[in-house]
Amino acid sequence: MSQPAYTVVGTPFSTFTRTITLGLQYKGLEYNQLATPPQTELALENHPFGYLPTLIIHELELEGKRVTQDIKLRESQAIVRFIDRVAPEPSLHMEGGTGGVVLEEKMWEFVSFVASFGFPSMEGGVVKPQVKALDEGKQTDAEVRQSIASGVEQTRKFLALAESLMVNSSDYLFGDHPTWADFFLFPIMADLRMVPEWKEVVSERLVRWMEKMDGLEAVKATKEGTLSVGARP
Ligand SMILES: N[C@@H](CCC(=O)N[C@@H](CS)C(=O)NCC(=O)O)C(=O)O
CATH class of the missing domain: 1.20.1050.10 (Glutathione S-transferase Yfyf (Class Pi); Chain A, domain 2)
Structure with a gap:
């Protein structure tokens, strides 16, 4: 079985991490989770300040090509923008009005x-x-x-x-x-x-x-x- 395209670095105890896993779950995107607290070796390897969460993107489509190099995306508000781009539906946006x-x-x-x-x-x-x-x-x-x-x-x-x-x-x-x-x-x-x-x-x-x-x-x-x-x- 192929590995999920995403890994979330962060303990479920972290509220910002749960925001990301809520979004992934809601949009039906599969992921692995590395449940580390902040400031551990693992957290520092993945985030410059040892914070949670980091989303590791193992593969994605860029201009019609499949990219398989691991990309680390940090900061929850950047991560949710990525999630929205790869899975716009079901929408987590408010419709104006x-x-x-x-x-x-x-x-x-x-x-x-x-x-x-x-x-x-x-x-x-x-x-x-x-x-x-x-x-x-x-x-x-x-x-x-x-x-x-x-x-x-x-x-x-x-x-x-x-x-x-x-x-x-x-x-x-x-x-x-x-x-x-x-x-x-x-x-x-x-x-x-x-x-x-x-x-x-x-x-x-x-x-x-x-x-x-x-x-x-x-x-x-x-x-x-x-x-x-x-x-x-
Ligand atoms: N600006 C970050 C904030 C994330 C954040 O504050 N995460 C907490 C855990 S919920 C953390 O890692 N704190 C670091 C620490 O306690 O040293 C984001 O939006 O991702």
């Missing part, structure tokens, strides 16, 4: 907000310190709460912004099918759902969106190895 959102690019604005502001607030400010504290058991609840107070506040603000940008009364963030915006936000939210602060930062609307996302086959197929099933990197 959906729910009154005139510009298709608003979906990409959302993606960039999640990557630049949502990820540090939610993962760095709440999930990671809370999980570390729960695992180590050295701090009291009050101490943990105090250390993450500003992360919780930033998360609350970020989620209010996210909700204000969603298309009203639609199943997904930008309409009746998922987009890359859903696939960038969901892995972080699935982590956040595992910590006690979830209840105080999330709205009913976002809870309904999470339930909708939970039903996707791509979400089910990328769950193993994530915090949402109790895994560690």
Whole structure:
């Protein structure tokens, strides 16, 4: 049997890595996954800063010719552009005009907000310190709460912004099918759902969106190895 054309370098525990595997799964592209944490020898061999994910492209069609040299593509927003080019359907884009959102690019604005502001607030400010504290058991609840107070506040603000940008009364963030915006936000939210602060930062609307996302086959197929099933990197 021939090898899949793609290898994803990154543990399923990594939210940016899960964004990529969600997209590959949704578009029916086969891949192998090398489940390494960041900053390992393997991660550094594949990414100049040891970050996750890297997509290794083993073969592709270029101007009608099959190229079989391994190409390493880093940075999730570059990787999703490649995935879209080789597999445009099913689309993970928003059609302009959906729910009154005139510009298709608003979906990409959302993606960039999640990557630049949502990820540090939610993962760095709440999930990671809370999980570390729960695992180590050295701090009291009050101490943990105090250390993450500003992360919780930033998360609350970020989620209010996210909700204000969603298309009203639609199943997904930008309409009746998922987009890359859903696939960038969901892995972080699935982590956040595992910590006690979830209840105080999330709205009913976002809870309904999470339930909708939970039903996707791509979400089910990328769950193993994530915090949402109790895994560690
Ligand atoms: N700009 C990168 C960010 C990726 C990123 O932050 N990945 C995390 C894992 S989810 C990471 O590798 N962090 C490196 C570290 O913790 O040292 C991208 O979009 O791919």
